[in-house]
Amino acid sequence: MKFNPDEIKEATKKDFDAAWNDGSKYVSNPGVNQKYPRFALKYGKPHPVFDTIQRLREAYMRLGFEEFMNPIIVEDRDIHKQFGYEALAVLDRCFYIGGLPRPNVGISDERIEEIKSILGDLNDDGVEKIRQILHAYKKGEIEGDDLVPEIAAELKVSDSKVAVMIDRVFPEFKTLIPVCSQNTLRSHMTSGWFISLGEMCDYRAPPLRLFSVDRCFRREQAEDATRLMAYYSASCVIMDENVSVEDGKAIAAGLLSQFGFSNFKFRPDDKRSKYYVPDTQTEVFAYHPKLVGSKTKYKDGWVEVATFGIYSPSALSQYNIPYPVMNLGMGVERLAMILHDSMDVRALTYPQFQYKTNWILSDSDIASMIYVEDVPVTEAGKEIQKAITRACEQYGNTQSPCEFTAWEGQLFDRNIRVKIVEPEENTKLCGPAAMNEIISYKNDILGLPRTSRWDDAFNNGTSTGIRYIDAFAARCARDIEASAQKGEGSETRVRIIKVPSEINISIDPIAQRYITGNKRKIDTRGPVFTTVRTEII
Template sequence: MNKKEIIKLAKRDFEKAWKETASTLKNPHHDDEYPRLLLKPGKTNHLYDTIWELRQAYLMLGFEETINPLFIEEDHVYRQFGPEAPAVLDRCFYLAGLPRPDIGLGIDKIEKIEGLGVSLDEDKINGLQEVFRQYKKGETSGDDLVLDLSCALDVENEMGMRVLERVFPEFHELKPVPSKTTLRSHMTSGWFLTLKNLHKNRAMPLKLFSIDRCFRREQKEDSSHLMTYHSASCVWMDDEVSLDIGMAVSESLLEHFGFEKFRFQPDDKKSKYYIPETQTEVYGYHPQLKDWVEVATFGLYSPIALARYGIDQEVMNLGVGAERIAMILHGYKDVREMVYPQTYAPWKMSDRELASMLRINLYPVTEDGRTLMEKILQTLRKHGDTDSPCEFTAFKGIFLGKEIQLDVVEPEKGTKLLGPAAWNEIYIYQGNIVGVPTRKEVDDDLSRNALKNGVNTGISYMEGLAAQAAYRVEEMMISGTESIKIRTTIAKAPSDVNLVLDKVALRYITSKNREIDIRGPIFCTINSHLLE
């Protein structure tokens, strides 16, 4: 079943399509594979590395971690921001929800249900009506609706889904109804709610921090703006609080990230939830950047906003953008590339990664096979430059319980046992896969650079061919064949020397217009046969 067939079937009958997708699983039970599956450490995202560091820095400064409310009612924005609130709300996301409809169960719907093959009686009809009543009252969740409906009708889940889909169009016709609830656009909105509940029952000074998402309805996302970001914010509440505390906290916090010098200047934005002339921008000098950058903002909360929450104390609030710090420390110019590398970052694979994706394809599986492979290589290393015609026995003896002989041969005159490229080794250099001569002078720039600066996979052409020969001899013994002949002339592709490249690596190399160049004459013949 391909993707197009799945989509077509799902449009006709979703429940049937969903059940049939189970048949697309390839070997759903791998009991024999589990012991050989080993999970290795993964990679972190620079943003969450920075968030972790910010948490540690706040904790070392004696701040207590807090989770602030995420859902903020519109009236709180007015209480906190005053006349600035409409402009703030313009950047807020409002929440909406689907209403729960009144579901009637008339004769027409009963007939439609029976037309689907469901037998109804008075108990089932009453049970179905009760399910819809409970759903309307909010006592049954939408997740459970299909199950509850199926139980009331005494049918399987797929039939319950079919009934809901074909008999009750009310669910498909629902439209979201907006509410007065917004997603937090500033961490400040959450701090006022938190401080309201703590200012009377906690000893002063109260030092709290919160690192969490905020949401802003930007006109568009670009290199410096996202619709969701992480605010690393703190508050210091006491009977008396000065701007000096904001300076000291910001300096101590940012020193944790290597900033050495600090500069404080008034912020032109003048947010109404701060006391006039207290909103301050923090600039830091980082030796890694060799420049001054804006890294934080702090100020003292307005007594007007605090009084609306019954708070008598004074409060310093400091805000640091986690994305901003991460971009500075890790050298990003585009916040989208850092946060969503899977979408915005250029596809990069190191030579070391590519080297790990190139391997010998056919490889002997038995101890006898691996020993035979080494015997072949020893013979070829010793006699590879012998003038032809020539023939050498690499192995004669018992192999997997039977006596065999294996010879390496070059019957033609005027050449060598092996061609000149036989001992080329595979290197990865700047995304290129190159077969590099190691026993003669390199005559092209790519091979010279690969030999000098590339990653050596440690695989030679002959190693791949020797592994293939040993594997084929194993097959010969199992199949009952009396002899085999393996002849390799000129290599053009990895498969010619028994190598296989992962599809991901191949797509990367192709997309970056890199080369796979393992061309070269090998002229190797290997014969093996059973002895009487």
């Protein structure tokens, strides 16, 4: 379906302030919802992890902390300085950073002939230019993504030919093996805090209250429901001459209380990391009422949410940091799982890869993916659509043969008359299913009449608000527009409906896949038997 973003914006901007103030997520303009179903959402939906990150940032700043970014790439020598004899165990969980070496490529006479067969008849200057560019690439004077365009520009040939030449003539580029460096991806935010504080001591005096919410990387043996190799750490430090464990308790309580936690417990952490002063490493347990009786392992309401401690003077001295430092950190994903009722961090963080086992659509979700396909585009066409609907509502039960004029007027500078007709005897102007309504009920898509028999479906399902006659009238109006533009009459007929498209109803393929995958059904069968004719007068 084609759409005009400016039209959507214009149709919905009047609702902006009200929707923002009341937290509404949906546009109240039915015309936009009907015509542009994929754009019915007023605001985008935040990712639960980034939503939690934003709330953590605001919570830290409300406590008076200043936001910083710490180095992500950390040399392994820093790990040795920070962790001492534990460094090897830590490095075992670190990702080392590698890169491809720059090959030393020679150009033999045989290769020159191959190059000419691909690029054309190069003279000696052309070959020399290739040799010089490859040498500059080897020395790092030309970046890898500039190699092809650089050769192409010098030789005045296309990039594609140069790419083919490198692929066929220089196999060295395809057989390169990465070489590891001494750099690692940060596995703990602590690694970055030592480096940052060591630099800041030269120009910032304590007290310092800093925080960072950012990525860390840990080479786990495998990812599971509770751990990922790439995760977010929400970490803070207080550098002050008088900082103590009590400050850690106060910050933990002040931070987590902003997320609904209460009644905190603190107990010594058995892990006893080398970079903390002995007996200061502390686990934080917090009580959250919404967890009580849940199906999670935290059904008693208590959950471990953070760890804090005082950095060891010996580790601080490696960076010439003369002041005590308290550090507190928590995993963002763990907090997000609690706030968003998730049992699996993989499904929470990467739902796009978990949809087959965790994909749930509500009736409301499915109903929002059902829409009228063909709609009139002119104001007169929209009037015709409404007129057809009104006439069918008013005369639909009239015994046939019969006909009724629904609309007369001008369309594309032509006078036209629109009639609803039923020439056959012993029937009615409209079939018994004409007023059926499309609803989603228990994840089925159904076309049902609003009768007492279907009260449960309409009361507990979600209606699209689209009746068969509404969708049919829209198609008729669109056909009338097309015919009138050519100066012709038209006839649009509908008989027994078997599939939604026959009544001008479209269902988003996503909803169709969900219904099929969950063995639900789409049943819109029904006799509509309505005919609309148009004549030029």
